[in-house]
Ligand SMILES: O=C(O)COP(=O)(O)O
């Protein structure tokens with residue numbers, strides 16, 4: 001990936017980079033929409049368009065279903081939502097990578113970072129079993145140690161709580177002062193702020209508020225811009241020695 005090679009000679013990369021999954025590494029909205037709509041159909045409710053569902057992603061499976069029900073103005077009890085979450089997860093597990101793909105440049109950039117010794121992890125609010133299933137299905141598992149993939153149910157807290165991100169960095173024995181979070185939403189940015197870690201946001205993800213307006217340390221339109229952004233955010237935070 002030649003466009004990644006134009007870093008200044010002295011540029012310093014982070015020790016550890018932690019990625020969000022949905023809307024950052026993987027364009028998973030088509031399969032999430034399919035699973036949500038199967039869940040809605042189980043209630044006799046109409047399908048929601050993917051363009052609407054993609055902005056509902058990022059807070060875990062339960063929140064996705066709650067937002068789907070809100071879109072139909074159909075209230076459900078907590079117990080009924082529990083059952084719908086089970087239905088959703090069962091369906092999605094069978095369709096996790098029917099249409100989902102890594103965003104352009106992801107594989108080349110992960111290879112580039114790995115070749116330079118950068119530790120790589122995933123911090124997602126997706127249930128961890130599904131996150132690992134998706135990562136394996138898209139053959140991204142070669143980049144991430146299984147125990148450095150933390151889902152929304154891996155701990156008692158999840159993003160935007162910074163402890164979710166810190167635990168992912170610790171799973172890699174990474175240096176918290178030289179780590180960077182890469183995400184697509186305010187949830188990722190707030191987790192990074194809470195953890196005291198700089199954040200790069202992608203513009204092609206699922207945030208309902210444009211990434212450029214969220215106040216990240218850097219914003220990228222394509223993964224090829226990531227190496228440069230990573231060095232910039234470390235510099236801007238005083239290299240965080
Ligand atoms: O909402 C989800 O299921 C997960 O979303 P995330 O990978 O963007 O954290």
Ligand SMILES: [Mg+2]
Nearest residue numbers: 020022023184
């Ligand atoms: Mg996301």
